[in-house]
Amino acid sequence: MWDCPSCQKQNGMQGGRLSASDWNCVACGYEVVHQDGVPCFAPDLIDTMTGFNPRLFDSLVEFERHSFWFVNRARLLTSLIARYFPAAQDMLEIGCGTGSVLLALRERFPTLRLSGSELHPQGLAYARKRLGDEVLLLQMDARRIPATGQFDVIGAFDVIEHIPEDEDVLSEIQTALRPGGGAIIAVPQHPNLWSPADDAAFHQRRYARGELEQKLHKAGFEVLHSTSFNTFLLPLMILSRRQMIWKERKGARLDPLSEFRMKDWLNRTLSVILGAEVHLTEAGVKWPVGGSRVVVARRL
Numbered sequence: 343m344w345d346c347p348s349c350q351k352q353n354g355m356q357g358g359r360l361s362a363s364d365w366n367c368v369a370c371g372y373e374v375v376h377q378d379g380v381p382c383f384a385p386d387l388i389d390t391m392t393g394f395n396p397r398l399f400d401s402l403v404e405f406e407r408h409s410f411w412f413v414n415r416a417r418l419l420t421s422l423i424a425r426y427f428p429a430a431q432d433m434l435e436i437g438c439g440t441g442s443v444l445l446a447l448r449e450r451f452p453t454l455r456l457s458g459s460e461l462h463p464q465g466l467a468y469a470r471k472r473l474g475d476e477v478l479l480l481q482m483d484a485r486r487i488p489a490t491g492q493f494d495v496i497g498a499f500d501v502i503e504h505i506p507e508d509e510d511v512l513s514e515i516q517t518a519l520r521p522g523g524g525a526i527i528a529v530p531q532h533p534n535l536w537s538p539a540d541d542a543a544f545h546q547r548r549y550a551r552g553e554l555e556q557k558l559h560k561a562g563f564e565v566l567h568s569t570s571f572n573t574f575l576l577p578l579m580i581l582s583r584r585q586m587i588w589k590e591r592k593g594a595r596l597d598p599l600s601e602f603r604m605k606d607w608l609n610r611t612l613s614v615i616l617g618a619e620v621h622l623t624e625a626g627v628k629w630p631v632g633g634s635r636v637v638v639a640r641r642l
Contacts, residue, residue, distance in 0.1 A: 441469030570632025
């Protein structure tokens, strides 16, 4: 059950978990609008450029199928869920985009009840094609999660850096979790790596070391695990970002997805390198530096 976005009644939205036809509040009668069968809790933000350019989904969905970055990140995230929350029954991914991580989760945890939210219905259209009707998909603003004590795990993977009010999102995640439930958050790291790629991605920030952990503590979480990600390839990332800065100064227009456009042989090589890092992380290694930070936390 979900909370009513109108009267705020907890668990007030009546309707089947996967039903798209009867989302209404038992208290005030509010009816959730739908677009292409998807319940929309923030319809005023549909088709806006808020947080992300929805036009990129058309290209992004192809990269996610085979890119060294997306494939290995999904492997790491599913491993962390298996390690820290093996008994989880309900999970929500915030900012699920085209559903690539949800697909990996469904393959690894076939009995886990999955839900995914995204601000932009364009991404959810691809997610529905990938996932069918087995996963509940919602259009939602992460700053207002219409749920209280509903999930065992909530994930936000390269999402909250797009949102100015990131601490509000963490607080909403804490409220939507059951007592003892967990959050897994992945964000870009190191402010000195800021480049035109961050501007093109609508990032609000790159996180300093310890910043995300501090904000999670403030929101009512205990940090269980924290590590960098993309450590082995960090020198290449630095070189790539400096090249972007140089090109921008020369007046070139940046392709937001340029770092994913590469020859197959190079993608395979980078996947082997990043895969080795993930393997060591699964074995317990924690990395002090890297392009990203991944934190596992538990609601107090």
